[in-house]
Amino acid sequence: MIDIPANLADRLAEHAKQPSVWDDPEFDRGERKLVPAAVLVPLIRMGEQWHLVYTLRSNLLHDHSGQVSFPGGSWENHDPDLIATALRESREEIGLDPAKVRVLGCMAKMEMVTHFKVTPVVGVVDWPTVLTVNPDEVARVFSIPLDWLASKENHDFQVHTHRSKDFNVPYFKPYDGETVWGATAMITLELIRIFTAWE
Secondary structure (H helix, E strand, O other): OOOOOOOHHHHHHHHHOOOOEEOOOOOOOOOOOOEEEEEEEEEEEEOOEEEEEEEEEOOOOOOOOOOEEOOEEEOOOOOOOHHHHHHHHHHHHHOOOHHHEEEEEEOOOEEOOOOEEEEEEEEEEOOOOOOOOOOOOEEEEEEEEHHHHHOHHHEEEEEEEEOOEEEEEEEEOOEOOEOOEHHHHHHHHHHHHHHHHOO
């Protein structure tokens, strides 16, 4: 059973020093500037297991509509840093009180074909806590146990076509009717690697 390492904050600090990860290393991004953004990677304790909290994005959204993601969005001028961005967006999307989140650190940035440069912010959420979903941005909130996510039987790579180009993308098996894939799956798998492989 996966538990949070006592030195997770140190592991995250080391991971954050790594170069940015491309969600598709071969994709030609041209000269377009990447937009800074952040997502909260929320850990909750349910019973004897740790879970990750995900959102299903509303079909009303322009970017990544109808996909499973972590709560988050673009940096705004009034945000002092990208941790603040992740916490603000989490409050706006699912009503998560920032005071209920203990931020442990950030992972390496991910640069995406959709022209965002995303910082994953890892935090432990006091649970249970009241959430209020903004239906304009989020269709539902759900969680998946870390042990299930870590099982190699539950994830694989599939060919995904973007702008007439094929590349391998991580996919998890459906859980609670939802499929975690793409950048969200990459962040999930990398967090599990940080938890389990950095001994």
